[in-house]
Amino acid sequence: MKKQTVFTAVLSLFLTIGISNTAEAQFGKKLKTATGGIKLAKKSKKASKNSSSKKSKGGSFSSFNSETDEMGMTGEYFGLVDTRAFGFKFAKEAEGKMVNELHYWEKKADEPQLKLQLKESYFTKHQVKLFFKWMSASASGYVEIIEVAPGVLAQIKSDRSINNYDTPSPLDATRTVIDVMAKNKLDFDTWDIDTAQAKVDMILATLKSANSDKAKKKLMRFDVYKNYKGKIAFAKGTNYLRNQKSNQPTEKETNFVTKRELGATLAFKPYFEQPLEASHPGAWFNITYEMLGEKTDREALRKSSTKFSKNIPQIDKDQEKFYFWYPKVTVNTSNNIADYAFLELLRKTQDKLQAGNTYDLKVTVWAFKDGENLDPVATGTVQLDYTSGENGTKKLLFDPIKGWIVVLEDYLDE
Numbered sequence: 001m002k003k004q005t006v007f008t009a010v011l012s013l014f015l016t017i018g019i020s021n022t023a024e025a026q027f028g029k030k031l032k033t034a035t036g037g038i039k040l041a042k043k044s045k046k047a048s049k050n051s052s053s054k055k056s057k058g059g060s061f062s063s064f065n066s067e068t069d070e071m072g073m074t075g076e077y078f079g080l081v082d083t084r085a086f087g088f089k090f091a092k093e094a095e096g097k098m099v100n101e102l103h104y105w106e107k108k109a110d111e112p113q114l115k116l117q118l119k120e121s122y123f124t125k126h127q128v129k130l131f132f133k134w135m136s137a138s139a140s141g142y143v144e145i146i147e148v149a150p151g152v153l154a155q156i157k158s159d160r161s162i163n164n165y166d167t168p169s170p171l172d173a174t175r176t177v178i179d180v181m182a183k184n185k186l187d188f189d190t191w192d193i194d195t196a197q198a199k200v201d202m203i204l205a206t207l208k209s210a211n212s213d214k215a216k217k218k219l220m221r222f223d224v225y226k227n228y229k230g231k232i233a234f235a236k237g238t239n240y241l242r243n244q245k246s247n248q249p250t251e252k253e254t255n256f257v258t259k260r261e262l263g264a265t266l267a268f269k270p271y272f273e274q275p276l277e278a279s280h281p282g283a284w285f286n287i288t289y290e291m292l293g294e295k296t297d298r299e300a301l302r303k304s305s306t307k308f309s310k311n312i313p314q315i316d317k318d319q320e321k322f323y324f325w326y327p328k329v330t331v332n333t334s335n336n337i338a339d340y341a342f343l344e345l346l347r348k349t350q351d352k353l354q355a356g357n358t359y360d361l362k363v364t365v366w367a368f369k370d371g372e373n374l375d376p377v378a379t380g381t382v383q384l385d386y387t388s389g390e391n392g393t394k395k396l397l398f399d400p401i402k403g404w405i406v407v408l409e410d411y412l413d414e
Contacts, residue, residue: 059108061087065183071129072150073102077181080188086181088153091115102131102145116145119168126210128203132168142169148199151183152191156200171208175200205281208320212278215247219322224249228271229322232363232380234260237334241269241327249323262359262384263396263404265334269327270365270378276319279367279377285315286368287328289342291361291384292349298341299368307412311340330361331404333396343408346397350405353397355388 061076064087068074073090087105089112092098100120103112116131123129129147144156154177158169169175177197182188219225224233233256235241240255249271260266276283286299298315301308318324331338353359362381366373386393397405 059085061085061105064089073129073147075151075183077153077183078185080180080182080192082179087112114143116143122207126206128207130168130203144168144175146200146203148180148196148203149187149191152187152196153181154196154200155179155181171204171211175204209278212275216274216322219247219249222249224251224253225271225322227253230271230273230378232268232270232365232378234258234266234268234380234382235327236260236267237265238267238327238329238332241267246325247322257382259358259383259385261396262353262386262393263331263333265332266330266382266384267327267332268330268363268380268382269324270380271323272321272377275321276367276377280369280374283367283369283374284319285377286366286373287315287339287341288364288366288373289330289339289345289361290364291345291359292352294345294348296341296345296348297373298339299371299373301341301344307414308340308344330363336402338404340408343404346405347408350397353386353393355386355392355394357386359384359386 062085065075067089069090070092071090073088075088077086077088078084079086084106089103089105091101091103094101100118102116102118104114104116105112107113114133116133119128119130119132131145133143135143142158144158146154146156148154156175157178158173158175177193177200180188180191180193180196182191233241233251233253235255235257241251243250251269273279276285286297288295288297298312302312302314303309329337329339330342360381361384362379364376365378367375367377388394395403397403400406
């Protein structure tokens with residue numbers, strides 16, 4: 001792999017700033033200026049070897065190498081990007097209390113310039129050594145260090161931060177490796193930015209999978225998830241399908257419907273066996289509708305014309321969840337909104353629809369990537385009645401001004 005270099009290393013900015021409020025604000029300002037959104041430039045292997053062999057600009061911490069700790073972290077390290085020497089010591093206890101901290105030096109001093117906290121559950125359950133320090137929102141959130149191999153550390157920048165001193169950035173944050181630090185400079189022949197990033201991604205995938213399994217175990221306490229995973233629930237409105245807290249589906253199955261008037265409000269919510277990011281990394285959601293031998297596909301329609309593209313947004317949220325946080329609708333008469341892919345299905349089947357008949361509508365939520373539907377992740381079928389009467393289906397679909405089919409046809413004819 002070609003090596004990469006970032007124009008500065010975040011951790012080195014702790015040299016003079018400390019961790020007071022004023023210093024945190026200063027760090028955040030420097031980080032924004034220095035990284036410019038993490039500008040990564042390609043660097044040849046030859047150039048990387050030369051840089052790693054340069055004399056370190058900082059002080060020496062070789063005395064740290066005579067010390068040992070149960071985590072194997074203590075020692076002198078050298079940076080791949082910022083080529084100075086740095087000192088790290090793992091501290092299990094301080095003042096009679098267990099702290100599990102990684103202490104960091106980049107200049108000689110009795111006290112470290114920074115103390116990072118071990119995420120204990122990651123280590124005890126998965127042997128992942130991730131250390132973090134909340135700086136402040138103004139100082140760009142967290143700084144994180146992950147061990148990618150014995151004696152090799154990856155320095156991380158995260159694109160998300162939460163003001164919670166007891167936990168690092170969420171697992172769904174994007175973590176970017178901006179420097180690698182090693183006890184032995186020869187390790188840079190193996191560990192560059194790319195390889196460290198690949199290892200970090202693997203570590204995060206393991207943590208996400210374990211977190212997903214834990215969340216699913218809790219979800220199985222709820223009958224609605226246990227009975228509907230891999231399926232789609234339908235209701236007369238989105239209010240019947242909402243819940244207030246993540247991973248607590250408290251919807252009542254008694255509010256679900258299996259039959260609805262054609263053209264009336266119909267909401268639906270899929271429940272997944274696994275979050276999409278776990279089952280199909282990099283994919284997003286697609287929805288297809290099928291009725292009377294016709295089928296419409298949201299993603300296909302998005303690519304078919306500018307009008308459909310404008311009115312059919314990509315469903316690129318909730319990949320980390322076990323269900324859609326906000327239910328979808330085929331149509332909603334109260335708000336006069338609709339899924340244009342469903343309206344297109346009505347337009348294509350309009351000549352086959354007859355009053356008094358009932359039709360099966362099949363809805364499928366897909367994992368979609370690289371221009372194709374990969375696998376269905378939830379399916380459901382609901383019956384639609386073509387009702388008679390003055391305010392029945394005919395008015396809902398063919399009213400000369402507000403009918404669902406009429407509105408779509410007029411729009412497409414513009």
